[in-house]
Amino acid sequence: MNRRTFLQTTTGIAAASTLGIAGCVGTASATGTLATRVSDRPGDIDDFQRCAVTVREIRVKPVDGDLETHGVEETTLDLVDLQGDRSALVDEVELDASEYEYLQLPVTDTEATLADGSNATVEVPGEAPLKFEATFEVREDERTTFTADFTPVKAGQSGKYVLQPVAEEVTVRYADETTAETAGEPTGTADGTTTQSETTATETTATEG
Numbered sequence: 001m002n003r004r005t006f007l008q009t010t011t012g013i014a015a016a017s018t019l020g021i022a023g024c025v026g027t028a029s030a031t032g033t034l035a036t037r038v039s040d041r042p043g044d045i046d047d048f049q050r051c052a053v054t055v056r057e058i059r060v061k062p063v064d065g066d067l068e069t070h071g072v073e074e075t076t077l078d079l080v081d082l083q084g085d086r087s088a089l090v091d092e093v094e095l096d097a098s099e100y101e102y103l104q105l106p107v108t109d110t111e112a113t114l115a116d117g118s119n120a121t122v123e124v125p126g127e128a129p130l131k132f133e134a135t136f137e138v139r140e141d142e143r144t145t146f147t148a149d150f151t152p153v154k155a156g157q158s159g160k161y162v163l164q165p166v167a168e169e170v171t172v173r174y175a176d177e178t179t180a181e182t183a184g185e186p187t188g189t190a191d192g193t194t195t196q197s198e199t200t201a202t203e204t205t206a207t208e209g
Helices: 003-027
Strands: 031-039 048-062 068-078 086-096 098-105 107-114 130-132 136-138 143-154 161-165 171-174
Touching: 031 048, 031 098, 031 136, 048 086, 068 086, 086 098, 098 143, 107 161, 130 143, 130 161, 136 143
Parallel strands: 031 143
Antiparallel strands: 031 086, 048 068, 048 098, 048 107, 098 130, 098 136, 143 161, 143 171
């Protein structure tokens, strides 16, 4: 092989390698982090000494895609400890940077004790995942915090309780903003301007397992 042929061959290989690398980089999706938290607003939570729920996965629905299921480390949360401004982290997952229609939390197990020490039955209606109708974004290389609010509510005279989402208390917060969003709508002041201060929720540690 003469020098000219050698140079042409090596140049071609280098160009092909560069194109291959560029192709791989071009197919990488932009991602961000979704931190899902749980809180509890007043329903019939005062009836309980303990109302623990277990979560093993988070589901999200992209605006332009199918429902996604993301397994997380099993986490047990006691809703009695999550009243008012308190919340607890379920887990953080990496998602494609995109807009999402809603979030679902399947509750796989419940354990409840009433204030008088007796056991209580707490169910999810139809054993379906709790659905939180709040649109949110996952932004590239940023953290979005989605706080899902739900509470136990007495089911008539049956003695049972059901878990219900509290839509007006669902909040979304972005890492680069101080404005909280409630049920997908920005929270503003009386004069219509966005709030520049943020109330920091008191965090509580989740019980593992």
